[in-house]
Amino acid sequence: MKSTKKPQRQHLLKRLIETNSISAQTQLVEAMASKGIQVTQATVARDLAEIGAIKVRGQNGINVYTVDELPQKQTTTVQHLKRVLGEWTIEVKYSANLVVLRTPPGSAHVVASALDRSGIQGVLGTVAGDDTILIVTENNLKRVSVVKYLKELAGL
Amino acid sequence: MKSTKKPQRQHLLKRLIETNSISAQTQLVEAMASKGIQVTQATVARDLAEIGAIKVRGQNGINVYTVDELPQKQTTTVQHLKRVLGEWTIEVKYSANLVVLRTPPGSAHVVASALDRSGIQGVLGTVAGDDTILIVTENNLKRVSVVKYLKELAGL
DNA sequence: ATCCAACTTGCATTATTATTCTTTATAATG
Protein backbone atom coordinates (compact mmCIF):
# COMPACT_ATOMS: atom_id res chain seq x y z
CA MET A 1 0.00 0.00 0.00
CA LYS A 2 1.78 3.05 -1.18
CA SER A 3 0.19 5.90 0.59
CA THR A 4 -1.56 9.08 0.16
CA LYS A 5 -2.55 8.24 3.70
CA LYS A 6 0.71 8.38 5.55
CA PRO A 7 1.14 12.15 5.72
CA GLN A 8 -2.41 12.64 6.87
CA ARG A 9 -2.05 9.94 9.45
CA GLN A 10 1.08 11.45 10.88
CA HIS A 11 -0.57 14.82 10.94
CA LEU A 12 -3.47 13.44 12.93
CA LEU A 13 -1.00 11.72 15.20
CA LYS A 14 0.69 15.01 15.90
CA ARG A 15 -2.59 16.68 16.63
CA LEU A 16 -3.60 13.93 18.95
CA ILE A 17 -0.51 14.09 21.07
CA GLU A 18 -0.59 17.85 21.08
CA THR A 19 -4.14 18.16 22.22
CA ASN A 20 -4.37 15.22 24.57
CA SER A 21 -2.25 13.54 27.18
CA ILE A 22 -1.25 10.30 25.58
CA SER A 23 0.96 7.93 27.48
CA ALA A 24 1.02 4.79 25.38
CA GLN A 25 0.96 3.84 21.75
CA THR A 26 -2.06 1.63 22.21
CA GLN A 27 -3.98 4.72 23.26
CA LEU A 28 -3.03 6.28 19.97
CA VAL A 29 -4.17 3.22 18.08
CA GLU A 30 -7.56 3.53 19.72
CA ALA A 31 -7.80 7.28 19.33
CA MET A 32 -6.98 7.04 15.67
CA ALA A 33 -9.45 4.24 15.17
CA SER A 34 -12.14 6.44 16.64
CA LYS A 35 -11.16 9.03 14.06
CA GLY A 36 -11.57 6.50 11.32
CA ILE A 37 -7.93 5.72 10.74
CA GLN A 38 -7.09 2.14 11.54
CA VAL A 39 -3.48 1.27 12.19
CA THR A 40 -1.42 -1.06 14.34
CA GLN A 41 0.91 -0.25 17.19
CA ALA A 42 3.86 -1.01 14.95
CA THR A 43 2.88 1.70 12.54
CA VAL A 44 2.30 4.16 15.33
CA ALA A 45 5.74 3.42 16.69
CA ARG A 46 7.29 4.13 13.33
CA ASP A 47 5.26 7.27 12.82
CA LEU A 48 6.23 8.62 16.20
CA ALA A 49 9.87 8.06 15.36
CA GLU A 50 9.46 9.84 12.06
CA ILE A 51 7.79 12.90 13.46
CA GLY A 52 10.30 12.93 16.28
CA ALA A 53 7.87 12.53 19.12
CA ILE A 54 9.26 11.67 22.52
CA LYS A 55 7.88 10.79 25.89
CA VAL A 56 8.44 13.31 28.66
CA ARG A 57 7.95 12.90 32.38
CA GLY A 58 4.84 14.48 33.78
CA GLN A 59 5.00 15.93 37.28
CA ASN A 60 2.44 13.42 38.48
CA GLY A 61 4.68 10.60 37.36
CA ILE A 62 2.80 9.80 34.20
CA ASN A 63 4.65 10.17 30.97
CA VAL A 64 3.14 11.78 27.93
CA TYR A 65 4.18 12.13 24.35
CA THR A 66 5.16 15.46 22.88
CA VAL A 67 6.48 16.60 19.54
CA ASP A 68 8.66 19.50 20.43
CA GLU A 69 10.60 20.24 17.35
CA LEU A 70 13.15 22.14 19.39
CA PRO A 71 16.79 21.86 18.40
CA GLN A 72 16.78 19.98 21.63
CA LYS A 73 19.98 18.07 21.30
CA GLN A 74 21.67 21.27 20.29
CA THR A 75 20.26 23.32 23.11
CA THR A 76 21.00 20.77 25.72
CA THR A 77 24.54 20.10 24.71
CA VAL A 78 25.31 23.79 24.81
CA GLN A 79 23.73 24.05 28.23
CA HIS A 80 25.74 21.09 29.30
CA LEU A 81 28.93 22.47 27.82
CA LYS A 82 28.40 25.68 29.70
CA ARG A 83 27.97 23.84 32.96
CA VAL A 84 31.03 21.72 32.38
CA LEU A 85 33.24 24.56 31.25
CA GLY A 86 32.07 26.74 34.09
CA GLU A 87 32.91 24.05 36.56
CA TRP A 88 36.20 22.74 35.27
CA THR A 89 37.94 25.31 33.12
CA ILE A 90 41.02 26.79 34.75
CA GLU A 91 42.40 28.73 31.85
CA VAL A 92 42.27 29.08 28.10
CA LYS A 93 45.43 29.87 26.14
CA TYR A 94 46.36 29.61 22.51
CA SER A 95 49.03 29.70 19.87
CA ALA A 96 48.33 30.07 16.19
CA ASN A 97 45.43 27.77 15.37
CA LEU A 98 45.74 25.78 18.58
CA VAL A 99 43.84 26.36 21.79
CA VAL A 100 44.99 24.87 25.05
CA LEU A 101 42.44 24.46 27.78
CA ARG A 102 43.51 23.56 31.29
CA THR A 103 41.34 21.68 33.77
CA PRO A 104 41.77 20.15 37.21
CA PRO A 105 43.74 16.88 37.19
CA GLY A 106 41.80 14.03 35.64
CA SER A 107 38.95 16.16 34.34
CA ALA A 108 40.18 16.82 30.84
CA HIS A 109 38.39 13.95 29.24
CA VAL A 110 35.05 15.01 30.64
CA VAL A 111 35.42 18.51 29.28
CA ALA A 112 36.73 17.25 25.96
CA SER A 113 33.77 14.96 25.64
CA ALA A 114 31.41 17.87 26.17
CA LEU A 115 33.33 19.92 23.61
CA ASP A 116 33.20 17.16 21.04
CA ARG A 117 29.53 16.59 21.54
CA SER A 118 28.66 20.24 21.11
CA GLY A 119 30.28 20.48 17.72
CA ILE A 120 31.71 23.98 17.85
CA GLN A 121 32.01 25.76 14.54
CA GLY A 122 35.62 25.96 13.38
CA VAL A 123 36.93 23.19 15.59
CA LEU A 124 38.61 20.34 13.76
CA GLY A 125 39.12 18.15 16.78
CA THR A 126 40.34 17.82 20.33
CA VAL A 127 42.88 15.72 22.19
CA ALA A 128 42.62 15.29 25.93
CA GLY A 129 45.39 14.48 28.36
CA ASP A 130 44.94 14.40 32.10
CA ASP A 131 44.50 18.08 32.81
CA THR A 132 44.98 19.57 29.38
CA ILE A 133 42.96 19.67 26.21
CA LEU A 134 44.39 20.58 22.88
CA ILE A 135 41.81 22.04 20.53
CA VAL A 136 42.69 22.26 16.89
CA THR A 137 40.87 24.95 14.94
CA GLU A 138 40.69 25.46 11.20
CA ASN A 139 42.84 28.57 11.15
CA ASN A 140 43.90 31.56 13.18
CA LEU A 141 40.77 33.47 12.43
CA LYS A 142 38.54 30.69 13.64
CA ARG A 143 40.72 30.30 16.68
CA VAL A 144 39.89 33.83 17.74
CA SER A 145 36.18 33.16 17.79
CA VAL A 146 36.60 29.77 19.38
CA VAL A 147 38.65 31.20 22.24
CA LYS A 148 36.13 33.96 22.72
CA TYR A 149 33.25 31.51 22.77
CA LEU A 150 34.96 29.17 25.20
CA LYS A 151 35.88 31.93 27.61
CA GLU A 152 32.40 33.27 27.49
CA LEU A 153 30.84 29.93 28.28
CA ALA A 154 33.38 29.25 30.98
CA GLY A 155 32.67 32.60 32.57
CA LEU A 156 36.24 33.81 32.23
CA MET B 1 19.69 -1.68 51.90
CA LYS B 2 21.90 1.36 51.53
CA SER B 3 20.37 4.78 51.55
CA THR B 4 23.37 7.04 51.89
CA LYS B 5 24.29 5.97 48.39
CA LYS B 6 21.24 7.11 46.53
CA PRO B 7 22.17 10.76 45.94
CA GLN B 8 25.63 9.80 44.79
CA ARG B 9 24.26 7.14 42.54
CA GLN B 10 21.83 9.52 40.89
CA HIS B 11 24.57 12.05 40.47
CA LEU B 12 26.74 9.54 38.71
CA LEU B 13 23.78 8.53 36.60
CA LYS B 14 23.34 12.10 35.49
CA ARG B 15 26.98 12.44 34.62
CA LEU B 16 26.91 9.23 32.68
CA ILE B 17 24.02 10.21 30.48
CA GLU B 18 25.41 13.68 30.00
CA THR B 19 28.82 12.59 28.89
CA ASN B 20 27.94 9.48 26.95
CA SER B 21 25.34 8.34 24.52
CA ILE B 22 23.29 5.88 26.48
CA SER B 23 20.37 4.22 24.80
CA ALA B 24 19.25 1.58 27.26
CA GLN B 25 19.02 1.13 30.99
CA THR B 26 21.07 -2.04 30.89
CA GLN B 27 23.92 0.03 29.52
CA LEU B 28 23.66 2.19 32.57
CA VAL B 29 23.68 -0.81 34.84
CA GLU B 30 26.94 -1.91 33.28
CA ALA B 31 28.47 1.54 33.21
CA MET B 32 27.71 2.04 36.86
CA ALA B 33 29.04 -1.37 37.75
CA SER B 34 32.32 -0.44 36.10
CA LYS B 35 32.35 2.62 38.32
CA GLY B 36 31.88 0.43 41.34
CA ILE B 37 28.22 1.06 41.92
CA GLN B 38 26.15 -2.05 41.54
CA VAL B 39 22.44 -1.68 40.90
CA THR B 40 19.67 -3.36 38.97
CA GLN B 41 17.73 -2.15 35.98
CA ALA B 42 14.74 -1.56 38.23
CA THR B 43 16.64 0.92 40.32
CA VAL B 44 18.01 2.67 37.28
CA ALA B 45 14.51 3.00 35.91
CA ARG B 46 13.35 4.60 39.14
CA ASP B 47 16.35 6.87 39.34
CA LEU B 48 15.87 8.06 35.80
CA ALA B 49 12.29 8.91 36.61
CA GLU B 50 13.36 10.83 39.70
CA ILE B 51 15.97 12.92 37.98
CA GLY B 52 13.59 13.50 35.13
CA ALA B 53 15.66 11.92 32.42
CA ILE B 54 13.99 11.21 29.11
CA LYS B 55 14.90 9.50 25.90
CA VAL B 56 15.18 11.70 22.84
CA ARG B 57 15.42 10.72 19.20
CA GLY B 58 18.87 10.94 17.69
CA GLN B 59 19.15 11.95 14.04
CA ASN B 60 20.64 8.57 13.22
CA GLY B 61 17.62 6.84 14.57
CA ILE B 62 19.14 5.81 17.86
CA ASN B 63 17.58 7.21 20.99
CA VAL B 64 19.61 8.50 23.87
CA TYR B 65 18.85 9.61 27.37
CA THR B 66 19.15 13.22 28.42
CA VAL B 67 18.36 15.16 31.56
CA ASP B 68 17.34 18.49 30.25
CA GLU B 69 15.35 20.18 32.89
CA LEU B 70 13.88 22.54 30.33
CA PRO B 71 10.58 24.20 31.12
CA GLN B 72 9.63 22.02 28.24
CA LYS B 73 6.01 21.52 28.96
CA GLN B 74 5.58 25.22 29.44
CA THR B 75 7.39 26.26 26.31
CA THR B 76 5.70 23.77 24.12
CA THR B 77 2.19 24.49 25.24
CA VAL B 78 2.62 28.18 24.56
CA GLN B 79 4.12 27.40 21.18
CA HIS B 80 1.27 25.10 20.53
CA LEU B 81 -1.30 27.60 21.69
CA LYS B 82 0.13 30.15 19.34
CA ARG B 83 -0.09 27.77 16.42
CA VAL B 84 -3.62 26.79 17.25
CA LEU B 85 -4.85 30.31 17.83
CA GLY B 86 -3.11 31.56 14.72
CA GLU B 87 -4.76 28.89 12.67
CA TRP B 88 -8.27 28.85 14.06
CA THR B 89 -9.13 32.14 15.67
CA ILE B 90 -11.65 34.15 13.72
CA GLU B 91 -12.32 36.89 16.21
CA VAL B 92 -12.04 37.79 19.84
CA LYS B 93 -14.77 39.81 21.51
CA TYR B 94 -15.68 40.46 25.11
CA SER B 95 -18.16 41.78 27.58
CA ALA B 96 -17.35 42.54 31.19
CA ASN B 97 -15.26 39.63 32.47
CA LEU B 98 -16.22 37.32 29.62
CA VAL B 99 -14.28 36.76 26.44
CA VAL B 100 -15.86 35.18 23.41
CA LEU B 101 -13.58 33.55 20.91
CA ARG B 102 -14.94 32.43 17.56
CA THR B 103 -13.46 29.61 15.51
CA PRO B 104 -14.40 27.73 12.34
CA PRO B 105 -17.26 25.24 12.83
CA GLY B 106 -16.24 22.24 14.90
CA SER B 107 -12.87 23.61 15.95
CA ALA B 108 -13.82 25.20 19.22
CA HIS B 109 -12.93 22.22 21.35
CA VAL B 110 -9.45 21.98 19.92
CA VAL B 111 -8.72 25.60 20.67
CA ALA B 112 -10.31 25.39 24.09
CA SER B 113 -8.18 22.39 24.92
CA ALA B 114 -5.07 24.32 23.99
CA LEU B 115 -6.22 27.24 26.10
CA ASP B 116 -6.89 25.04 29.09
CA ARG B 117 -3.58 23.32 28.82
CA SER B 118 -1.64 26.55 28.66
CA GLY B 119 -3.09 27.83 31.91
CA ILE B 120 -3.40 31.52 31.16
CA GLN B 121 -3.12 33.84 34.12
CA GLY B 122 -6.46 35.31 35.11
CA VAL B 123 -8.59 32.76 33.33
CA LEU B 124 -11.02 30.89 35.54
CA GLY B 125 -12.21 28.48 32.90
CA THR B 126 -13.54 27.93 29.41
CA VAL B 127 -16.61 26.43 27.83
CA ALA B 128 -16.53 25.29 24.24
CA GLY B 129 -19.42 24.96 21.85
CA ASP B 130 -19.07 24.13 18.20
CA ASP B 131 -17.55 27.32 16.91
CA THR B 132 -17.53 29.44 20.04
CA ILE B 133 -15.52 29.47 23.22
CA LEU B 134 -16.57 31.32 26.30
CA ILE B 135 -13.64 32.30 28.46
CA VAL B 136 -14.37 33.38 31.99
CA THR B 137 -11.79 35.68 33.54
CA GLU B 138 -11.42 36.74 37.14
CA ASN B 139 -12.49 40.34 36.60
CA ASN B 140 -12.63 43.12 34.07
CA LEU B 141 -9.04 44.08 34.61
CA LYS B 142 -7.79 40.59 33.98
CA ARG B 143 -10.03 40.38 30.96
CA VAL B 144 -8.18 43.26 29.37
CA SER B 145 -4.85 41.50 29.55
CA VAL B 146 -6.31 38.16 28.50
CA VAL B 147 -7.86 39.69 25.40
CA LYS B 148 -4.63 41.42 24.57
CA TYR B 149 -2.65 38.24 25.04
CA LEU B 150 -5.01 36.15 22.96
CA LYS B 151 -5.08 38.64 20.10
CA GLU B 152 -1.35 38.85 20.14
CA LEU B 153 -0.89 35.11 19.97
CA ALA B 154 -3.56 34.81 17.32
CA GLY B 155 -1.88 37.48 15.25
CA LEU B 156 -4.92 39.75 15.23
C1' DA C 1 15.48 -1.21 73.95
C1' DT C 2 11.24 -1.89 71.03
C1' DC C 3 8.15 -0.67 67.74
C1' DC C 4 6.55 1.85 63.87
C1' DA C 5 6.44 4.27 59.62
C1' DA C 6 8.61 5.80 55.73
C1' DC C 7 12.18 4.50 52.43
C1' DT C 8 14.94 1.67 49.34
C1' DT C 9 15.92 -1.95 46.54
C1' DG C 10 15.99 -6.46 44.25
C1' DC C 11 13.39 -9.98 42.03
C1' DA C 12 9.99 -11.37 39.11
C1' DT C 13 6.51 -10.00 36.13
C1' DT C 14 3.96 -7.05 33.37
C1' DA C 15 3.59 -3.33 30.20
C1' DT C 16 5.33 -0.84 26.56
C1' DT C 17 8.03 0.00 22.53
C1' DA C 18 11.11 -1.30 18.67
C1' DT C 19 12.20 -4.43 15.05
C1' DT C 20 12.41 -8.46 11.96
C1' DC C 21 10.20 -10.78 8.56
C1' DT C 22 6.77 -11.11 5.12
C1' DT C 23 3.15 -9.64 2.15
C1' DT C 24 1.01 -6.31 -0.70
C1' DA C 25 0.50 -2.35 -3.29
C1' DT C 26 2.31 1.37 -6.11
C1' DA C 27 5.53 3.26 -9.09
C1' DA C 28 9.11 3.01 -12.59
C1' DT C 29 11.19 1.00 -16.54
C1' DG C 30 11.77 -1.43 -20.77
Place this chain on the structure above:
DNA sequence: CATTATAAAGAATAATAATGCAAGTTGGAT
Protein backbone atom coordinates in the same frame (compact mmCIF):
# COMPACT_ATOMS: atom_id res chain seq x y z
C1' DC D 1 1.70 -4.96 -20.33
C1' DA D 2 5.34 -7.56 -17.82
C1' DT D 3 8.89 -7.01 -14.65
C1' DT D 4 11.54 -5.10 -11.20
C1' DA D 5 12.24 -1.96 -7.55
C1' DT D 6 10.55 0.42 -3.54
C1' DA D 7 7.77 1.78 0.05
C1' DA D 8 4.30 0.54 3.59
C1' DA D 9 2.15 -1.85 6.91
C1' DG D 10 0.72 -6.00 9.70
C1' DA D 11 1.87 -10.02 12.58
C1' DA D 12 4.83 -11.87 15.50
C1' DT D 13 8.63 -11.33 18.31
C1' DA D 14 12.47 -9.27 20.59
C1' DA D 15 14.06 -5.59 23.34
C1' DT D 16 13.41 -2.30 26.70
C1' DA D 17 11.19 -0.06 30.62
C1' DA D 18 7.98 0.15 34.48
C1' DT D 19 5.93 -1.88 38.61
C1' DG D 20 3.79 -5.03 42.42
C1' DC D 21 5.50 -7.18 46.08
C1' DA D 22 8.38 -8.65 49.80
C1' DA D 23 12.49 -7.99 52.31
C1' DG D 24 15.65 -5.20 54.53
C1' DT D 25 17.11 -0.36 56.67
C1' DT D 26 16.93 3.75 59.07
C1' DG D 27 15.43 7.29 62.13
C1' DG D 28 12.77 8.53 65.43
C1' DA D 29 9.00 8.20 69.15
C1' DT D 30 7.41 5.73 73.10
